[in-house]
Amino acid sequence: MGKYERVFEDLSAKIDDGTYPVGSLLPSEKKLTETYGVSRETARKALALLTDRGYIQKIMGKGSVVINHSQYALPVSNIVSYKEFSANTGTGSRSDVFALEETNLPTAPFKDLAPDLEPLPAIHVGRVRYLDGEPAIVDNTYVLSSVVPNIPREAAEDSLYEYFENGLGLHIAYSSKQIKVEPATARDRELMKLAKGEYVAVTVSITSLEDTTTFEYTESRHRADKFIYQDFARRR
Amino acid sequence: MGKYERVFEDLSAKIDDGTYPVGSLLPSEKKLTETYGVSRETARKALALLTDRGYIQKIMGKGSVVINHSQYALPVSNIVSYKEFSANTGTGSRSDVFALEETNLPTAPFKDLAPDLEPLPAIHVGRVRYLDGEPAIVDNTYVLSSVVPNIPREAAEDSLYEYFENGLGLHIAYSSKQIKVEPATARDRELMKLAKGEYVAVTVSITSLEDTTTFEYTESRHRADKFIYQDFARRR
DNA sequence: TAGTGGTCTAGACCACTAC
DNA sequence: TAGTGGTCTAGACCACTAT
Numbered sequence: 385m386g387k388y389e390r391v392f393e394d395l396s397a398k399i400d401d402g403t404y405p406v407g408s409l410l411p412s413e414k415k416l417t418e419t420y421g422v423s424r425e426t427a428r429k430a431l432a433l434l435t436d437r438g439y440i441q442k443i444m445g446k447g448s449v450v451i452n453h454s455q456y457a458l459p460v461s462n463i464v465s466y467k468e469f470s471a472n473t474g475t476g477s478r479s480d481v482f483a484l485e486e487t488n489l490p491t492a493p494f495k496d497l498a499p500d501l502e503p504l505p506a507i508h509v510g511r512v513r514y515l516d517g518e519p520a521i522v523d524n525t526y527v528l529s530s531v532v533p534n535i536p537r538e539a540a541e542d543s544l545y546e547y548f549e550n551g552l553g554l555h556i557a558y559s560s561k562q563i564k565v566e567p568a569t570a571r572d573r574e575l576m577k578l579a580k581g582e583y584v585a586v587t588v589s590i591t592s593l594e595d596t597t598t599f600e601y602t603e604s605r606h607r608a609d610k611f612i613y614q615d616f617a618r619r620r
Numbered sequence: 621m622g623k624y625e626r627v628f629e630d631l632s633a634k635i636d637d638g639t640y641p642v643g644s645l646l647p648s649e650k651k652l653t654e655t656y657g658v659s660r661e662t663a664r665k666a667l668a669l670l671t672d673r674g675y676i677q678k679i680m681g682k683g684s685v686v687i688n689h690s691q692y693a694l695p696v697s698n699i700v701s702y703k704e705f706s707a708n709t710g711t712g713s714r715s716d717v718f719a720l721e722e723t724n725l726p727t728a729p730f731k732d733l734a735p736d737l738e739p740l741p742a743i744h745v746g747r748v749r750y751l752d753g754e755p756a757i758v759d760n761t762y763v764l765s766s767v768v769p770n771i772p773r774e775a776a777e778d779s780l781y782e783y784f785e786n787g788l789g790l791h792i793a794y795s796s797k798q799i800k801v802e803p804a805t806a807r808d809r810e811l812m813k814l815a816k817g818e819y820v821a822v823t824v825s826i827t828s829l830e831d832t833t834t835f836e837y838t839e840s841r842h843r844a845d846k847f848i849y850q851d852f853a854r855r856r
Numbered sequence: 857t858a859g860t861g862g863t864c865t866a867g868a869c870c871a872c873t874a875c
Numbered sequence: 876t877a878g879t880g881g882t883c884t885a886g887a888c889c890a891c892t893a894t
Contacts, residue, residue: 387863388864425866429864443873444871445871
């Protein structure tokens, strides 16, 4: 871990634990170079990370002000997996795997994000996710067989991301995603015990590795009343 | 505009116009310092911007690969105003202002994002937005009177952001937002001509200035079938 | 081995804010 | 005026990738 990451970790921890409360100023860049024994550009890199994550807002001639940043987010938000999300929020996590099979990638759900998608060989993982003990999310994930030839059932039941990153050593880099609202299908109603006429929030994402290989396609169908997406953005 | 911004503008333009197609490599950092007559750190700042915006993925020992980045986004996505959005996508823009009045900020819609919100004096702007000639969005914006004492009707009909930034010289910095799904209210059905039992996508946002003053609160209610939110994110 | 990006430094000059 | 952040430089050393 580089020096600037250490400085970032220390400052973000001190913001989280209230050492630097919302509205207060962080030490000046000059002070940070002395405190942490780093050059100014290195201190500035740490501050840039804090800015990007919504911890601070820098004000010219004044300093770095601690601001309210989003505390938690749904899995869809920043490529955070369902398991990481439940661990963060403390909601009980449970997944029923209802499909784990070799198939071809369906192109229809991903048409908007990838118009020229080919029906490549893939492994389909279908899961029902529970929030507070109730079925709340139906996930259909397609992983390209060319990148991941096999998925053990335990990985599907636990966490696919954990398996990809720690088990296979894949480096996940970025993702394009969409959120839409659709009427619940008969399958949605069956799996999530919904009444007729209800709607679901649908998130579609396409995820790539650090070498720019696209390898994973997911459609998540959320019970509308359990769905919240939260984000922090900067004007550009 | 700094040098690194000029380099960013030039490179992003060349990615957009196909000079550097998706999958190709940008010139190396060394080459960029020679081409643009800047130091390496300055060239790297430009590349960092391209990375943040989803234009490129850097690969160690190899170079900067051009990737597919999200082309357009709904207003909610990156603090882009409705007018900027319609201008980018070419969909006809039109707004009916149905409310422009002094009132107190309602705290209920913003409870999740700002639990301790006070009912401060504010100007309420209520608008119906049209996409493809049909009423598709109901916006309720509340602007704190302490920051914006008055909003001319023309500004409400045209673009509030344009008025805030160019008319008043406010510097918009960041925003927290949420997306939820709710049953359409009687008011939604009336304004957007929806049938009974339909749902709406609701986005709630709280926007702050560069001096960290929070000044604007918006609830946008979207016709579900016209709503798409698109985003690009990096794993962290 | 040569070329690439990742990190870090010490110093400089500038623009802005507070007093 | 003093202190703050914003930008830029020239150089260094390292880790990784290609060949």
